[in-house]
Amino acid sequence: MDKAGFKKITGYIAQKDKLFPFLTTRETQMFIAWRRLALAYQELHSLVEHLLNDLGLAHIADLPVIDDNKMRGISGGERQRVSIDVGVMHDPRMLILEELMSRLDNSSALQIVDLQKTMTESKGRTVILSIHQPGFCIVKLFNFILLLADGTVLHHDIVDQLLHRLNAAGLHLPLHVNAVEFAIDSIQNNPITTTRAKS
Template identity: 60%
Template sequence: MKKQGCEIEAMGITYKISTKKREHPFKIFTKKQEINQDPKQVINLEEASPGAKHVLKDVFCKAKPWEILAIVGPSGAGKSSLLEILAGKLTPQNGTIFVNQNPIDKARFKKISGYVTQKDTLFPLLTVEETLMFSARLRLRLPQAQLSSSVKSLMKELGLDHVAMTRVGDDRIRGISGGERRRVSIGVDAIHDPEVLILDEPTSGLDSTSALQIIDMLKAMAETRGRTIILSIHQPGFRIVKLFNSILMMANGSVLHHGTVDQLVVNMRTMGMQLPIHVNAVEFAIESIETIQQQRKVLQKDMQPQVQTKPQQKKTRRSWRG
């Protein structure tokens, strides 16, 4: 019998950031207004610059247990901001996040979730086993024997048995490979066996083989442990796309598609876009985002109900005969 797991649902997420430039802290005199040659024309610099930028616009998504939800899109689409909001790192101006159809409790959600950032933050002089043991001591209140057992079990799941006594290393110290280092970063946030695992660009900087191994490992975590996996990825390969249960394609902070890859192909054909042979559907969709946005605007315009106006009757003059 499968355990319940955690279903994450976000509805109407809107997030804005301020774009107003801050004045230099050591600047004594501030020029709020500048006068042109004509003294009657005054330019207000504060009014000329916009005050806020929409990073996310009414975003919705749903991630189910035992599955992988991949957030795809070009740079600046809002993928990382959405992940930080789902992980509880940022608070949106509008919208609600539900966990198993209940409003999220951030304090409890942090205990049952893990968030892996894009940049690895590891101690280069520690070995793989020491790194995971350090994280286990911080997160788990267990005897030393159970901590050691949990770390060895996790290393086996991550495929790090053969490098357990190797230093993590960095650019100056030769240690484990880039793919293995990324597995260690995932293990640091998965040592407490979270029900939800959120990852920001887990394949960034890796070769195609290492990237496929990382996603394949996450797929096994979802299917064997019932975890809800949410990750962002910039440009997935064909074999990686086949491992995703559903995708969320974004552009300019808005959702363009939420569903399976097959549904994405059907939607593109409905828009009159023919997928070339032997071409990755997700890559083709990302390259054709401008066309998809234009087609969506046309479809939305056609779906809007048109207000029918009554035909105006011509006014005719009546001739009165006296």
């Protein structure tokens, strides 16, 4: 697939957002929609209102996307949802999220992943999420895990299969620890053993 074709079917959300700080949430969406989509104003407005409701942003539609001493803006989790809204505006078949959880608390991170899971199921969209600190509740929402270390694929399957691989390598999951978190810790503490483990 050529680059132009790939851009049409994918949305990309970077770790650090590139939002316009003094535009409101609604103004941000309208500006991006106007730049990206060849639609009449009324169609753009309807699309933006629909997306604001879909992503639970209607209540902050008229707040600026920055929080400073002079004006009340939106929270970090809300900023991430605005970024996602921008990324899905053209209804991509695949969405790539780069380390969105790094600056969020557990509750906000879970809300965002849960929202993506819902959109995946309702729209038939593939979501690829890079993450370094997956909490237990977040891991439960994943369909597949791709575990990388030093450029090598150590696991690409469901979470339950990862647990079998760990056991086969003689690494037993402690109580109250999720398999992905344990695998990451095991790789960091004993990379040779984990890399050579076979399922």
